[in-house]
Amino acid sequence: MKLKLTLLNLLALTIFTSFPNNVYASKSSPTDNLSTEEKRDHHLANKIKKINHTLNKLIYDFKEHPQKQANFEEKSWINYVKNVNYLKNNQLEIYVNRNFTKLSEKRRENIVATVQRISLSEVLKVLDMSPEDYMEGLSSIIYYDGSRLGRSAFLNSKELIWYD
Numbered sequence: 463m464k465l466k467l468t469l470l471n472l473l474a475l476t477i478f479t480s481f482p483n484n485v486y487a488s489k490s491s492p493t494d495n496l497s498t499e500e501k502r503d504h505h506l507a508n509k510i511k512k513i514n515h516t517l518n519k520l521i522y523d524f525k526e527h528p529q530k531q532a533n534f535e536e537k538s539w540i541n542y543v544k545n546v547n548y549l550k551n552n553q554l555e556i557y558v559n560r561n562f563t564k565l566s567e568k569r570r571e572n573i574v575a576t577v578q579r580i581s582l583s584e585v586l587k588v589l590d591m592s593p594e595d596y597m598e599g600l601s602s603i604i605y606y607d608g609s610r611l612g613r614s615a616f617l618n619s620k621e622l623i624w625y626d
Contacts, residue, residue, distance in 0.1 A: 506550060514547055520540070539572075539576045542561055542565070543556060546581060548581060552595055552601065563611065574604060578602060601619040612625055
């Protein structure tokens with residue numbers, strides 16, 4: 463009986479110690495079973511995440527450490543923008559705070575143009591863009607408090623239409 467129990471313990475120990483190695487060896491990449499098109503989409507999604515992370519890190523760093531910023535005037539747009547999301551169709555979602563709604567239309571347009579320009583420079587660092595797309599710029603939708611405050615005109619991303 464003791465011999466049988468010892469053999470069972472030894473067998474269990476052998477299985478238990480070899481189990482993690484088997485699991486580790488069988489791990490595969492999340493994209494291994496995807497088609498070429500799905501892999502391309504996954505790769506693009508990762509690049510878009512990188513762009514959005516960089517854009518929103520600019521905002522976060524400025525708000526957390528305003529004393530470290532050398533040129534406050536150049537970055538004053540950050541005081542009005544809460545979040546920026548780049549979408550794969552070359553559009554931006556710009557989320558603004560209440561102070562943005564109190565600005566003149568001209569000042570709003572300057573802030574959106576600055577966000578578009580900075581976003582375009584970050585996009586170019588990560589994605590290939592045709593000269594036509596570059597010249598066209600990034601069309602934008604501006605959101606405040608869950609609703610659309612404005613957007614780029616249909617054929618001119620630099621011209622803005624306001625809803626308030």
